[in-house]
Amino acid sequence: MTCGNVLTRIITGSSWHFAAEISRLAVIVATFLGISYAARKGRHISMSAFFDLSPKPVKKFLAIFNPLVTAIVLITIGYFGTIYTYGIYETGRTTAALEFPFWLMVVAIPLGCFIGAIQFLRNMWMNIVNKEIYIAEDKKDYDEQ
């Protein structure tokens, strides 16, 4: 999108803030909807130094406890995200250039958080039903790979 715009700007000399808005939309949507996918693949960044050095029972506890708390935090954020999105929807705020409804941008936050919470609960479940330790549904602990 951005590149298309540079081309059109070079060619026609016209401005290109449409692209900026669409890029922004893409970034917001990708960021929050990505929470769940990254959770499944175990791609979230964490400071795992202590986890990695812990004995197995502690690891098992954290592998169940952490996703649970993470899910709770995400559900809370998702709840406030819903209220926020609804508030934006009511004011009818639009983006400056495209006059695209702004709430469609921010609705990605509650959606992403709720779906993410479900995935973290599944990660927790993997650790409850299996003997091995799973960092994520699709990723076992480094020691067990």
Next chain:
Amino acid sequence: MIWTLLGIMVILLLMGFPMMIPMIAGPLVIILFFMDNLDPTIMIQQMVEGISSYVLIAVPLFIFAADIMTSGRTSNKLLDFVGAFIGHIRGGYAITTAAACTLFGSISGSTQATVVAIGKPMRERLLKVGYKDSSAIALIINASDIALLIPPSIGMIIYALVSDASVGDLFIAGIGPGVLIFLFFATYSYIHARIYNIPLGPKMPWKERGNVTLKALLPLGFPIIIIGGIYTGQFTPTEAAGVSVLYALILEVLIYKTIKFKEIPGIALSSGIVTSAVFVLVAGGQAFSWVISFLRIPRMLTDAVMGPDPSALYVLLIVSIFFFIGCMFVDPIVVILILTPIFAPVATAAGIDPIHLGVVIVFQAALGSATPPFGVDIFTASSVFNKSYLDVIRGTPPYIVMLLIVSVLVVVFEDISLFLLNMF
């Protein structure tokens, strides 16, 4: 309240939570339980704000372009070209990496974009010629810091607005410290290569060099278009990121035909997941910094530590520590906006040159983003290279030591930043 905020963060962090949770949970608890007249949706607003910056859009685009080029042939041809000329020099690849980061940083203005755009292709090559992964990654992260010092630097522009300094003067003043870091890194790379006996490539005859150059001609258009485009004013750094995606697609899909059209969504998905993992942290960091500055914590802390009539050196020391710590958590731009107005009057009163102050501040901001335990560049590298946090920071100590030495030098000898200015 400060201790609740920091306590929650540190404990959750040490327990190995996904990094976004320690950043979000603290502010959430404060807003929900300590400030009952505050609307909690402010968290959401600030998370959106954190990832809305136009400059940041460059990051996912560079990630995407780098992914395309590494799945295809472009980056290899480029590196063959570099290798043909400097492969036989000790530490040549490492020095090239540092130089490439400096050069690219000078145009992108974003240390994160630099980690991705230079780091991805360079790391593979460094591994191939025998570097340990930890030293390769450490070099990439830390060399990307230089980006914030070499003009044009967005950090300097923001500092100039909040202070009364001239952007032009700041740009010139950043060059000295930037080059000094590069020299330290280059020297270290040379010594490192000697000690670890990194094998030297054969010195290539000129005929072969010409051959490689010819093959690299199209990929070479890439840096030329990007750097040339920005310097001649055809596009801004963010647009350059867009152009680099387009150029990479044209090369790999249409010309080399190494990537099929149907493979592009897969590459985009992989770029997307990396973007998401990093940007969730940027969003959380913004919510965190909002609560910090709403509670006036920076102001309270500075009042507490400054005392009456502090000496210039003491002020610079405190400034360094605050910016260094601040930038471990939050985007450097935000930190500069919040902290500069608090410190600038104290610094002026202590007789510190505002240009020198600006250089110290931007230097610490850059340093803070690459230093463990936190630092956005570390998160970015962890995500982009799919390496655990420990693997990423393992090799950084020598670089941190060098940066701290340069940092002390810059604080103590203001001529390192001011000498170029005084020459004119």
Next chain:
Amino acid sequence: ACGGNDETENNGGTNEAANEGTNNGEAVENNGGNEEAVEVEAQEWRFVTEETEGQVQNVYAEEFAELVSEKSGGQISIDVYGFGELGSEVDQVEQLSTGVVEFAIISPGFTGTLVPEGNIFALQFLFDDDQELNQQVLNESEAINEHLAGKYVEQGIMPLAFWTEGAMQWTGSSALQSPDDFDGFQMRTQESPLILESYEAYDANPTAMSWGELYTGLQQGAVEGQENPLFFIEDANFHEVQDHLTISNHNMYVTMTTVNPDFYEGLDDATKTIVDESIEEMKSRSFEIQAEQNDAALGLIEEATDTPTEVYELSEEERDAFRELAVPVRDSYRDESEDAGMILDMLQDEIEAAQGN
């Protein structure tokens, strides 16, 4: 004002909550001998601006805070937050309407999608080139203080004063003295359709760009010129990378001192009087603050001889040439909403009446 009641339901809780948070200290006796001071509850308010320390809006907010503190015998303290401390300008608008902050300086330019009628200040050559007369219009206009203000109240933003931060001027890499000079000129503007259209009327190529990128954009030629009040041009150092400055007075930068409506309506009479008096006294002060800063900035730009900037002031005839092209853009403003045309017509009459005096 019209329609403000709908909003009150939404934000019902804000006000009581804000008052709960402050202790009902009875320590009014100890107020240090200020005889004018009225007895009011001890309170802490927050005031957020769109600028940074030392710039017009922040000086205004600090002085307003001092006035309120003085009049309340030190009972009311106002914390001033500058740009970047609480997020972007648009975030600040939301924070005011949800009661996170009590006061805010909000520029209509950042609320164009929320209150399209506020885009009236983007129209060029609508006001006079005498800034003092313009400020008088802003103070007294019914179109602005009744009708336009009503539109903001509908969105949970209550304007207490409209004031200018100074006339907008052009800077360019080439001289900008006639509409012809704008032919194909890459002009950076804020992101508002009406501003873009105003420059398209001169055949320029307007481009929206954030000010963070603007210095570099001007230096490297991605854009050739920009518009801002003088104090901002000097503060952001744009004159370092521009060769020409045109004193065009093509419009003025208008901003508003605003308050959260529920909070304001919930104040007791004594406190409300303190706020109103302070706002009134700041009206002349705001004009002085911007005049001082803009004059000083022009001096600094002229003195910066190592990055020379040619200063040119448009003559009345030259302004007329631009005005002729700018007037048709007003029709696009009329299309913004049903009431926009009414507000514009009334304001035009008011400006003419003021000019006639």
